[in-house]
Amino acid sequence: xxxxxxxxxxxxxxxxxxxxxxxxxxxxxxxxxxxxxxxxxxxxxxxxxxxxxxxxxxxxxxxxxxxxxxxxxxxxxxxxxxxxxxxxxxxxxxxxxxxxxxxxxxxxxxxxxxxxxxxxxxxxxxxxxxxxxxxxxxxxxxxxxxxxxxxxxxxxxxxxxxxxxxxxxxxxxxxxxxxxxxxxxxxxxxxxxxxxxxxxxxxxxxxxxxxxxxxxxxxxxxxxxxxxxxxxxxxxxxxxxxxxxxxxxxxxxxxxxxxxxxxxxxxxxxxxxxxxxxxxxxxxxxxxxxxxxxxxxxxxxxxxxxxxxxxxxxxxxxxxxxxxxxxxxxxxxxxxxxxxxxxxxxxxxxxxxxxxxx
Numbered sequence: 217x218x219x220x221x222x223x224x225x226x227x228x229x230x231x232x233x234x235x236x237x238x239x240x241x242x243x244x245x246x247x248x249x250x251x252x253x254x255x256x257x258x259x260x261x262x263x264x265x266x267x268x269x270x271x272x273x274x275x276x277x278x279x280x281x282x283x284x285x286x287x288x289x290x291x292x293x294x295x296x297x298x299x300x301x302x303x304x305x306x307x308x309x310x311x312x313x314x315x316x317x318x319x320x321x322x323x324x325x326x327x328x329x330x331x332x333x334x335x336x337x338x339x340x341x342x343x344x345x346x347x348x349x350x351x352x353x354x355x356x357x358x359x360x361x362x363x364x365x366x367x368x369x370x371x372x373x374x375x376x377x378x379x380x381x382x383x384x385x386x387x388x389x390x391x392x393x394x395x396x397x398x399x400x401x402x403x404x405x406x407x408x409x410x411x412x413x414x415x416x417x418x419x420x421x422x423x424x425x426x427x428x429x430x431x432x433x434x435x436x437x438x439x440x441x442x443x444x445x446x447x448x449x450x451x452x453x454x455x456x457x458x459x460x461x462x463x464x465x466x467x468x469x470x471x472x473x474x475x476x477x478x479x480x481x482x483x484x485x486x487x488x489x490x491x492x493x494x495x496x497x498x499x500x501x502x503x504x505x506x507x508x509x510x511x512x513x514x515x516x517x518x519x520x521x522x523x524x525x526x527x528x529x530x531x532x533x534x535x536x537x538x539x540x541x542x543x544x545x546x547x548x549x550x551x552x553x554x555x556x557x558x559x560x561x562x563x564x565x566x567x568x569x570x571x572x573x574x
Contacts (some may be wrong), residue, residue, distance in 0.1 A: 230265040233536040260502030267481030286411035302342030324410040368520025404523040424506040431490035431520040441512035448503035496529040523554040
């Protein structure tokens with residue numbers, strides 16, 4: 217059996233020094249900022265050690281609750297189907313989620329930031345639907361609160377030591393950080409709970425095809441299943457070998473597929489397309505996929521910009537590019553995040569008519 221090239225591994229970054237900026241050692245926080253910036257430039261993916269932020273048992277309880285829900289009869293799960301709300305919030309059956317026009321072999325539940333004056337006839341503006349499994353909503357809402365706070369901690373760490381212009385991270389000054397912070401301080405977050413049951417015999421082996429995340433920052437907790445999440449690293453001079461005989465999903469681009477196996481006490485993080493726009497391509501959203509390895513569970517939390525924010529290249533990123541030997545491929549066009557999200561989610565599900573936000 218062929219495997220992903222072992223020479224490359226995602227960096228592990230301990231976020232502990234940034235959890236309390238008033239008591240943490242400044243040199244340690246500086247090191248975290250530098251490591252995050254380097255990881256975003258080189259990989260677009262990294263492990264985040266959050267062992268001092270959440271208890272391992274807390275995350276394990278989430279997996280158990282997911283297992284209980286997905287084991288319910290189909291009719292019970294369908295009670296919180298997407299079709300009962302805005303076709304974005306709720307449960308999706310096997311093959312209902314679509315990546316690159318192809319059905320994914322998993323089932324899931326999607327949640328978004330609650331909105332004022334919900335209206336299920338309006339795209340993304342319905343209400344979250346919670347399973348009736350005892351303790352489910354309370355445990356997951358606690359996780360959401362922690363991930364929202366963690367998202368902001370990581371954002372600030374990426375631009376830490378703001379007065380050290382160009383020294384570490386993006387080298388923002390105080391005013392520039394406040395402007396960026398105001399773009400994510402009412403994050404239109406989302407969360408998925410994904411279950412991967414056994415695949416049918418005629419399936420090609422993908423549970424979720426290769427894709428890039430479209431938002432800001434993904435914080436992924438997963439069960440201990442190995443060799444499931446794979447990340448494509450762009451590496452000049454490297455030709456990606458076939459992994460377990462699976463099809464080419466990187467368009468012939470030079471690089472390697474590597475496994476992002478779970479590490480105890482860590483979550484897997486990656487940046488989305490909004491960070492790519494903010495940095496005008498200095499940080500790049502990275503292709504990744506899930507290869508089926510038996511029954512497993514994943515809980516990605518997406519820390520996103522505010523719904524109405526106009527996302528455009530940031531002045532400090534443009535300065536950094538100008539002072540480096542990096543030549544941008546282009547100047548990225550601004551996008552209103554909510555409009556971008558509506559268009560993207562509208563193509564996520566294999567529903568007819570109303571489910572498409574055209």
